[in-house]
Amino acid sequence: MTDASVASVREFKMPDVGEGLTEAEILKWYVQPGDTVTDGQVVCEVETAKAAVELPIPYDGVVRDLHFPEGTTVDVGTAIIAVEVAGGAPADVAPQAAAAAAAGTAKTAQEEEPKPSGRQPVLVGYGVSTSSTRRRPRKGPEVAVPQASTALQSELNGHGATPVKDRPLAKPPVRKLAKDLGVDLSTVVPSGPDGIITREDVHAAVPVTTTPEPEAAQAPAAQAPAVQAAAPVTSYDTTRETRIPVKGVRKATAAAMVGSAFTAPHVTEFVTVDVTRTLKLVEELKQDKEMQGLRVNPLLLIAKALLVAIRRNPDINASWDEASQEIVVKHYVNLGIAAATPRGLIxxxxxxxxxxxxxxxxxxxxxxxxxxxxxxxSPAAMQGGTVTITNVGVFGVDTGTPILNPGESAILAVGAIRLQPWVHKGKVKPRQVTTLALSFDHRLVDGELGSKVLADVAAILEQPKRLITWA
Structure with a gap:
C-alpha cells in the first residue's frame, strides 16, 4: 500500500458536460485555494450551449489552485483546478474521471438516464464509482445485490448463484455511437473499469466491411464532379450574352450587401401615409427667400422627419460591435443617401x-x-454613416425591403407618391399617399423601437408642423 502521508497534486480537467461540446464557461467557483474538498463535492458551476451544470470533484484533498477565474471559457480537457491529495486517496477514481472527460460522457442532471435497480450511483461527468455509496445510503432491499461490479458477479457465480444479467454498461454517448454504427452492445467485450464499454470497444466491434471511414473518404470523391459541374453559370447561347466583370463599386456593394444580409438579422416594417400636407409645404418652401437656389423636394422633408424621429428615439442610431460584443450608440447622425450612378449604387x-x-x-x-x-x-464621404435613406419612389415603385448598409442599424425606403382615394376628415378624397419601409438590425433594435421611429416619421409627413413642435 502507498504511504498515506505522501501527498500528490492532481489536476481536474474540464469534462465534456454536453455530449460532444468542446467548451464551457466557468460561472461560479464554490471553493477557493486552501479549502478542503471531499469526493463528490461540487466545486464549480459551468455553462455550455445546452445548460448550466455543477461539477463535483472526484477525490478528497485540499485545493491548491484555481487555474481560471469566473467568466472564462475553457476548452474541454483543460485542467481547471489543482487539488493536493493524500497518497491513500482512491487512485482509481481520477483515471475514470479523466477517461470520461476525454470521451465526452458527462451529462446534466436533466439528461441523466434512470438507473436500473442495483446500479451504483453515477456522478455527473464520471464513470461508475467502485467505492461504497456513503453519500447515498441504500433505501430498499431491492438494491442489496450490486449488479454493476464484475468482481461481485464472479464471486456470486463461485457460490453457485445465478449470474446477474443487466444491460451492458455504457455511457449515453457510447450507446449513441453504437447505434449509429449498428453495433449490438451485448456482443461488445468491455475494457473499461467495472466492465464499462468504451468508445474504443465499440469501434473495435465494428466489422471491417461496415467501417464508416472508407465510405466517408469515398463520398467527397464521388461528389466532387457534381460540385465542379455546378460551378459554371448555365448558358443557352453565348453569342447572345454579355459578360460584365464584377469589380469596383459594384463588387464592393455586392460584398457589403451579402455580408450585411447574412450577418444582421433584418426586420422590415411598413406604413402607408398621407403626405398631401408635406407636398404643400415643399411648394411653399420653394418660394421662401431663404431656400432660393437650394434643392427643395419631398426627400428633404423626409430626411428632416427621420432626423427628428432619431432625436426622439436615439437608440435607433447605433451599431453592433461583434468583436467586443457591444452595442455602440452614436450621438451624431451621418445621414446616408443611396444614389444610383453609372458606376453602381453608392x-x-x-x-x-x-x-x-x-x-x-x-x-x-x-x-x-x-x-x-x-x-x-470621395471615399471619406461614404464612410462613417449611421443611418440611410433610399428613395426607390423615383423609379415608380411603391416600396421595397432595403438591406442595411454595413455598420448601420436602420435604413428607410421611400416609395412613389401617388394620388389615391383616402379617407380624410370622414370623407373619401383624392390625397397624395406614399408607403415607407424601415429595415432594422433586430439584434439591437426591437419591434417597439423600430415601430416608434417609423410611426414618428409618418406622423411628421402627415402633419409637417410637428417639425416645429417636436424639434
Missing part, C-alpha cells in the same frame, strides 16, 4: 446631419447628389 452620407438647419440640410443634400452623379464622391 451611399455617401451627410456628416453631422442632426446639427444642420433645414437650409443647410438642403444645401448638403444638393451637393451630395450632384457629386455622386458626376462620379466625384
Amino acid at each position: 451611399v455617401p452620407n451627410i456628416k453631422d446631419a442632426h446639427a444642420k438647419t433645414l437650409p443647410q440640410l438642403a444645401e448638403a443634400l444638393g451637393d451630395l447628389v450632384s457629386t455622386a452623379r458626376d462620379g466625384k464622391t
Whole structure:
C-alpha cells in the first residue's frame, strides 16, 4: 500500500458536460485555494450551449489552485483546478474521471438516464464509482445485490448463484455511437473499469466491411464532379450574352450587401401615409427667400422627419460591435443617401446631419447628389454613416425591403407618391399617399423601437408642423 502521508497534486480537467461540446464557461467557483474538498463535492458551476451544470470533484484533498477565474471559457480537457491529495486517496477514481472527460460522457442532471435497480450511483461527468455509496445510503432491499461490479458477479457465480444479467454498461454517448454504427452492445467485450464499454470497444466491434471511414473518404470523391459541374453559370447561347466583370463599386456593394444580409438579422416594417400636407409645404418652401437656389423636394422633408424621429428615439442610431460584443450608440447622425450612378449604387452620407438647419440640410443634400452623379464622391464621404435613406419612389415603385448598409442599424425606403382615394376628415378624397419601409438590425433594435421611429416619421409627413413642435 502507498504511504498515506505522501501527498500528490492532481489536476481536474474540464469534462465534456454536453455530449460532444468542446467548451464551457466557468460561472461560479464554490471553493477557493486552501479549502478542503471531499469526493463528490461540487466545486464549480459551468455553462455550455445546452445548460448550466455543477461539477463535483472526484477525490478528497485540499485545493491548491484555481487555474481560471469566473467568466472564462475553457476548452474541454483543460485542467481547471489543482487539488493536493493524500497518497491513500482512491487512485482509481481520477483515471475514470479523466477517461470520461476525454470521451465526452458527462451529462446534466436533466439528461441523466434512470438507473436500473442495483446500479451504483453515477456522478455527473464520471464513470461508475467502485467505492461504497456513503453519500447515498441504500433505501430498499431491492438494491442489496450490486449488479454493476464484475468482481461481485464472479464471486456470486463461485457460490453457485445465478449470474446477474443487466444491460451492458455504457455511457449515453457510447450507446449513441453504437447505434449509429449498428453495433449490438451485448456482443461488445468491455475494457473499461467495472466492465464499462468504451468508445474504443465499440469501434473495435465494428466489422471491417461496415467501417464508416472508407465510405466517408469515398463520398467527397464521388461528389466532387457534381460540385465542379455546378460551378459554371448555365448558358443557352453565348453569342447572345454579355459578360460584365464584377469589380469596383459594384463588387464592393455586392460584398457589403451579402455580408450585411447574412450577418444582421433584418426586420422590415411598413406604413402607408398621407403626405398631401408635406407636398404643400415643399411648394411653399420653394418660394421662401431663404431656400432660393437650394434643392427643395419631398426627400428633404423626409430626411428632416427621420432626423427628428432619431432625436426622439436615439437608440435607433447605433451599431453592433461583434468583436467586443457591444452595442455602440452614436450621438451624431451621418445621414446616408443611396444614389444610383453609372458606376453602381453608392451611399455617401451627410456628416453631422442632426446639427444642420433645414437650409443647410438642403444645401448638403444638393451637393451630395450632384457629386455622386458626376462620379466625384470621395471615399471619406461614404464612410462613417449611421443611418440611410433610399428613395426607390423615383423609379415608380411603391416600396421595397432595403438591406442595411454595413455598420448601420436602420435604413428607410421611400416609395412613389401617388394620388389615391383616402379617407380624410370622414370623407373619401383624392390625397397624395406614399408607403415607407424601415429595415432594422433586430439584434439591437426591437419591434417597439423600430415601430416608434417609423410611426414618428409618418406622423411628421402627415402633419409637417410637428417639425416645429417636436424639434
